Amino acid sequence: MxxxxxxxxxxxxxxxxxxxxxxxxxxxxxxxxxxxxxxxxxxxxxxxxxxxxxxxxxxxxxxxxxxxxxxxxxxxxxxxxxxxxxxxxxxxxxxxxxxxxxxxxxxxxxxxxxxxxxxxxxxxxxxxxxAGLSAEEQRILRKALAVMIRNLENDEADAARRGVRVPPTKGNPAQ
Amino acid sequence: MxxxxxxxxxxxxxxxxxxxxxxxxxxxxxxxxxxxxxxxxxxxxxxxxxxxxxxxxxxxxxxxxxxxxxxxxxxxxxxxxxxxxxxxxxxxxxxxxxxxxxxxxxxxxxxxxxxxxxxxxxxxxxxxxxAGLSAEEQRILRKALAVMIRNLENDEADAARRGVRVPPTKGNPAQ
DNA sequence: TATCTAATATTAGATAGCTAACAATTAATG
DNA sequence: CATTAATTGTTAGCTATCTAATATTAGATA
Known part of the structure; x- marks a missing residue:
């Protein structure tokens, strides 16, 4: 590794x-x-x-x-x-x-x-x-995250439009 | 915007x-x-x-x-x-x-x-x-995230060594 | 004006994560 | 062998988030 x-x-x-x-x-x-x-x-x-x-x-x-x-x-x-x-x-x-x-x-x-x-x-x-990331890397990181967030929000909205009830994300799942 | x-x-x-x-x-x-x-x-x-x-x-x-x-x-x-x-x-x-x-x-x-x-x-x-991210952007995204995770883990470990008790992250804070 | 609809806030209840404390077993040491 | 330390799992209790249901107010419409 x-x-x-x-x-x-x-x-x-x-x-x-x-x-x-x-x-x-x-x-x-x-x-x-x-x-x-x-x-x-x-x-x-x-x-x-x-x-x-x-x-x-x-x-x-x-x-x-x-x-x-x-x-x-x-x-x-x-x-x-x-x-x-x-x-x-x-x-x-x-x-x-x-x-x-x-x-x-x-x-x-x-x-x-x-x-x-x-x-x-x-x-x-x-x-x-x-620390340790260049300005360019930070820029791409920001851009990539923003793109992903938009994609995922659209995905959730699409599911809602299709009548898929978005299930709860309870507890502490993002840990 | x-x-x-x-x-x-x-x-x-x-x-x-x-x-x-x-x-x-x-x-x-x-x-x-x-x-x-x-x-x-x-x-x-x-x-x-x-x-x-x-x-x-x-x-x-x-x-x-x-x-x-x-x-x-x-x-x-x-x-x-x-x-x-x-x-x-x-x-x-x-x-x-x-x-x-x-x-x-x-x-x-x-x-x-x-x-x-x-x-x-x-x-x-x-x-x-x-979707919409080039292979190169995805590569940099992965690298940047891995670097951040390492930095943050070290930060937490340093705090523990300094005797700072890491407080709980309860509930659903990452949402 | 009266009634309906939309917007906003509140309450109630469920849950997955966490810490802390305990129990049980295994390994280490005198 | 006896005692202590380390490892592993379990239980108990807390909390921030969520959904669902309800109350209240504002706005729209007949």
Missing amino acids: NEQNRCIDASDVCRPGNERIARLVRLAARGFNRSLQIRLNTEKVTFGQWIFLRILWQEDGLSQRELSERAHLTEPTAHTALIRMEELGYIVRRNVEGNKRRQHAFLTPRGWELRDQLEPLAVEANEIAV | NEQNRCIDASDVCRPGNERIARLVRLAARGFNRSLQIRLNTEKVTFGQWIFLRILWQEDGLSQRELSERAHLTEPTAHTALIRMEELGYIVRRNVEGNKRRQHAFLTPRGWELRDQLEPLAVEANEIAV
């Missing part, structure tokens, strides 16, 4: 071809999660909260629906995360424009403070992750 | 640099999961079972410990998955070589049968995922 593939086990190579990429992506996602979590946990922010905070730091005052869409998470997931974040004092949730349905989330001073504390940690995690 | 980035939301570009890759990897892993699950579900095999089946198809009779390591999942996870797979008749679990600790898993005829039924579905999912 060569150096480059040190971390890849036999189950990845039992088939030549593309199957292996699914495995690599899964492991990379797991690694990113854990690397970020090591750092974020020092500030007592969970990974899910981090996702929503990042979106709010860029655009404060989004509704729960908008947040769940941008985070690519379901509404109940956003709901419980936002409730928790309000309890922790990172955000407040309230209606705006006289619309009693939409619940908008607004960062508190503490929520903004977290940005300065947490972002350097995340940047560090990502610099570590791509 | 250009075509290539259609599926990427604003939270990905709020920082130039590497952070975006973590996001792309997460979304790609999610897409792979769902794409596979759409297909596997037609045969009533969960994603977790699929992971262990793939390993057994390549090397039958592995112990629970070996299976959990190759799958990059914890032992309790392997344990419950294997118990379930035995109930479903895909494998049998038994001791070998007079060692009463090790529980080895052996595929049943039904377990082997699943290989022929499921592998084409997974190959299809992966062909869809990488």
Whole structure:
């Protein structure tokens, strides 16, 4: 087994071809999660909260629906995360424009403070992750991932159109 | 927003640099999961079972410990998955070589049968995922992912050596 | 205005992953 | 041989995600 593939086990190579990429992506996602979590946990922010905070730091005052869409998470997931974040004092949730349905989330001073504390940690995690990759390799990596995401989203949409109910992906499957 | 980035939301570009890759990897892993699950579900095999089946198809009779390591999942996870797979008749679990600790898993005829039924579905999912990527792009994608995985594993190991307890990644964070 | 439809949020329940603690067996050591 | 350490498996309990079903409000239409 060569150096480059040190971390890849036999189950990845039992088939030549593309199957292996699914495995690599899964492991990379797991690694990113854990690397970020090591750092974020020092500030007592969970990974899910981090996702929503990042979106709010860029655009404060989004509704729960908008947040769940941008985070690519379901509404109940956003709901419980936002409730928790309000309890922790990172955000407040309230209606705006006289619309009693939409619940908008607004960062508190503490929520903004977290940005300065947490972002350097995340940047560090990502610099570590791509160490040793050239700019060109990183560019192709980004492009390839974006293409795959689009392909897979279309695949899921096609299945939905064909009436195939997309089964739940519960638990922690991407680890 | 250009075509290539259609599926990427604003939270990905709020920082130039590497952070975006973590996001792309997460979304790609999610897409792979769902794409596979759409297909596997037609045969009533969960994603977790699929992971262990793939390993057994390549090397039958592995112990629970070996299976959990190759799958990059914890032992309790392997344990419950294997118990379930035995109930479903895909494998049998038994001791070998007079060692009463090790529980080895052996595929049943039904377990082997699943290989022929499921592998084409997974190959299809992966062909869809990488459609539009040249062979060279796929090669660089594989290499880049492998490098990142190694970097992130080393990062986690370093943290462990420094005495940083790696916090759990519960729930479904990679979605 | 009244009624229907769409949008949004909430609640309830299920599940696969995780950690931690325990049990049982095997190997190592005095 | 007895005791300790290492290995392996098991059980218990937690949690973030998901789907499904429900409630509430806003908008559209007769």
